[in-house]
Amino acid sequence: MEGLGADSTSPMAPVAKWKSEFSRVFQFYLDKSTPLPVHRWLGTLGVASIYVLRVYYLEGFYIISYGLGIYILNLLIGFLSPKVDPELEVLDGASLPTKESDEFRPFIRRLPEFKFWYAITKAFMVAFLMTFFSLFDVPVFWPILLCYWIVLFALTMKRQIMHMIKYKYVPFTTGKQKYGGRKSPGGSAGGSPIHRG
Template sequence: MSAIIEEPQTQSKQNVIARAFRHYCERHQYWLDRSTPHNTGRWVFTVVLALLYLLRVYLLQGWYIVTYALGIYLLNLFIAFLTPKIDPALLDDNDDGPSLPTKANEEFRPFMRRLPEFKFWYSASKAIFVAMICTFFDALNIPVFWPILVMYFIILFTITMKRQIKHMIKYRYLPFSHGKAKYKGKEDSGKVMAN
């Protein structure tokens, strides 16, 4: 008999937790939707968050492995941001699928990224926030000789960006575009032409 009485109380506690979690998710999504058109503000927030993280790591003199992992993750996000959604290296010349224009007279198609800007920002911000939380746990402060990690990261960054730039040159694409192409019409000379 006591199991029957306790069951509704357990369900009501679960409902309260589920409703609170759902409310939090809705509020979170609301603020994400509101922040979407504000590119500059979003990136300023992320840069400030990154500077706070770096300041914390510098002042505490630790958590270099966490910082190295964060750097590798941000590098992977950046490469996905620079890469086209449909990689031209995977397309055959005989394939009639979508491809990037390679000649001046071909149709202009905007650059579609593998990782859109908003998802890049959101993932980078979450990663920096998680790394900041990791600095509160001493178990994650693994002692390492940090100059070696910096050297590894610089070498990895150089090799990866060299390969990405070669890919961009080979398939003739530029991952940055600022809106639709603008065309100039004929200049109006002010002369009246009569037939």
């Protein structure tokens, strides 16, 4: 007998070829979308709107929506958190600056924006597909789930904001902060920071 995997006439060969081609094309378009965050998020908003409309018109699948909400909240915490948490890890030079005299270090997220977007988009698509199976339509009293999720969101965000205040970081910086330096008495710019626009 010759190698079983080397046979190109195998019934699985076309499936493997199609899967490989689909994966390559999918990765190509995913890479092209990387520098277009507004377009990506608008697409995700469209997917989320379709999911919300489906759940609204079916008047069910609230437990899936609750699970989706918990998952998105978990992703949001990762998106707002620094990669190196000053509370949990030993500071190894990658810490957040705490004073204006500290060297500028950009905020590095635990969950980068692209991965955050990709995970949310996949979650909405999976939740949408789950609405086609009645197995997942568990009867629940949805106002209780909604209230519980709102309380959970408020408590989690309060804890995250307190962490931001305690360690003095803002997760939405767009570049190096520019300080207005003092001019020296002679009018020269010696010692003042260089501003580049």
